[in-house]
Amino acid sequence: MIGETENGKMKRMADETLVEGDLGWMLGASFRGYAKAAGQVLSGIPGGPRGYQLLTEATSDTPANQGTLAQRLGIDRTVLTYLIDDLEKAGLVERHPDPADRRQRRIVATAKGRALREDRHTALRAMEAHLLAVLGDDAGTFQALLCILARHLNSADHHLDLCTIAEDLERSSPTPR
């Protein structure tokens, strides 16, 4: 996978200093690659992968309100409004006013939405297996670790932590400029 071709074109060697060793690059590249593949599988759902994820949450037996969904899916609440509009127009989800608090809308999947979600869920799992095949037997290990990391980073009570880390780092090595 590495080395030098005969016409002088250089190919990259494993190099700690370059961007491919950067955790941010790894996460970004993996996310982009996945999103591209998922976009094809989920092209029939308004909003693509995000619409699918929203639809997935809407199939829960304890449907969430929009604020919770925005935080959980990492979508801005103003964008979520339009995303729900699109899914509602397509007949996949409905806004159910919470009888206990009429400010809140519980987002619930319709029968049509549940059927579509189930169908695409199967296709998506097949595609994921394709992508993860490169990891061989370690694919399961990878998913388990990624799940731990994702839940940790997505937890709301992590934000305070970030500020603390940033301040610590600034003290030890302040940004030049």
Next chain:
Amino acid sequence: MIGETENGKMKRMADETLVEGDLGWMLGASFRGYAKAAGQVLSGIPGGPRGYQLLTEATSDTPANQGTLAQRLGIDRTVLTYLIDDLEKAGLVERHPDPADRRQRRIVATAKGRALREDRHTALRAMEAHLLAVLGDDAGTFQALLCILARHLNSADHHLDLCTIAEDLERSSPTPR
């Protein structure tokens, strides 16, 4: 399923059917969490994490042209133009016309750019260790697997693959594994 606290705030338990078991959600949540933390550490660099990654590539002893950088970093080439403009204005990188092909511009870090990159590199590694601490001893394993996946998904010759997979899935939706 779900546990309920006194004021209606919900806490989620493990649930296979919900979005937290979705690979796309895991990748997205991890990427967003990382980007948020990295944005604080790299706030002194124009373009934030993306500027840092570009700067990293510009410190290579075999500087790449813009087209290659766009593909490697997953940035659109029209946006890359402005990103390089900003870094150039800050005196961190320079556009060096390739003497062998004057259409191409090799993006090279200045001494100032290299110093800043080195400093932020250290801070970034500290932050990454903080984020990955939740994985314990498996952090190294996770990074190794993620690196394999990222390189695989970012390789250009993967795109044909995606179309093939998509077509296969449309024909039949078998359950994998």
Next chain:
DNA sequence: TACAGATATGTTGTATAGCAGATGATCGGC
């Protein structure tokens, strides 16, 4: 050499997404 096609970069226009702020409806405490 002259020219046509291909490639690298830059520029413009459009659509989407995140973010901050304001608005209206509703809830809870006083």
Next chain:
DNA sequence: GCCGATCATCTGCTATACAACATATCTGTA
């Protein structure tokens, strides 16, 4: 019943991806 807080929505602003076109340069061919 009044006041502040909360949820959803709406309105600008900015950043980014994407497509289409322009310009400069290179490559291959007659």
